Amino acid sequence: MEYLSFNGVSPTVHESAFVARGAVLIGDVTVGEQSSVWFNAVLRGDNEPITIGAQSNVQDGCVLHTDPGFPTVVGNRVTTGHNVVLHSCRVDDTATIGMGATVLNGAVVGEGAMVAANALVLEGFEIPPGTLAAGVPAKVRRDLTEADIDRFRQNAGGYVERSRLYLKGAG
Numbered sequence: 001m002e003y004l005s006f007n008g009v010s011p012t013v014h015e016s017a018f019v020a021r022g023a024v025l026i027g028d029v030t031v032g033e034q035s036s037v038w039f040n041a042v043l044r045g046d047n048e049p050i051t052i053g054a055q056s057n058v059q060d061g062c063v064l065h066t067d068p069g070f071p072t073v074v075g076n077r078v079t080t081g082h083n084v085v086l087h088s089c090r091v092d093d094t095a096t097i098g099m100g101a102t103v104l105n106g107a108v109v110g111e112g113a114m115v116a117a118n119a120l121v122l123e124g125f126e127i128p129p130g131t132l133a134a135g136v137p138a139k140v141r142r143d144l145t146e147a148d149i150d151r152f153r154q155n156a157g158g159y160v161e162r163s164r165l166y167l168k169g170a171g
Contacts, residue, residue, distance in 0.1 A: 001020060001021055001025070004026045006045070007046075009045070011027070011028075011045070012029070013025070014032055014033045014035070016034050017031045017033065018035075018036040018166050019036070020036075020060075023037045023038065023040065024044075025037070026042075026043065026044045026046055027045035027046045028045035028050065029052075030052065031043075032054040032055075033054040034054055034160050035053070035054060035058075037057075038060045041059070041060065043064045044066075046066075047065075047066040047067055047070075048066035048068065048069065048070060048072070049072075050066060050071065055076055056075070057078070057159035057160075057163070059080055061083040062084045062086070063084075064085075064087075065087050070089075070106060071088065072090075074091045075090075075092045075111070076093045076094070077093055077156040078092075079097065079152060080097045081097055083100045084097045084099065084100065084101050085101075087103065087104050089108065089109070090108045092108070092110050093112070094111060094149060095109045095110065095114065095115075096114045097114075098114065098117035098118070098119065099118070100117050101115045101117060102119075102120050102121065103121040104120075104123045107123060107126070108125075110131070113130060113133065113144070114132045114152065115133050115134075115138060116133065116134035116141075119134050119138040120136040121138045122137045125138065130143055130144050
């Protein structure tokens, strides 16, 4: 892991969070309680803040960045799959972003929503809470079931447990 200051601002990582080797956090980045940032993820808060809530995971190879005037905010218990790009957007609590998806400036992923793998969420698009969005460009496809949303919560919890193991010496 590498933490770099930018314009006098350094990343802040909660003591219970896990940041893997090879991950790079730059500038105004905050990682919340029991959250995890996995191998080779890059969080570059050199324009605006990047905030990761509690018990969220940013998986291997993700890139989080911002444009001036557009922070990136990730809520609590959010799963961000491998190789996701989050750029100046908001992802609300218990949402899941599938592997390889891209979410652009000003987009909002509502609470408990899911963005399917490889989807492209265009600038300013809002995905309502509890829905699935898929495609290029992403469109809302259906409402999610409670079972779907429970599975997302369990997945986020699994990453909290996995990060505990790494904090004990595997990382």
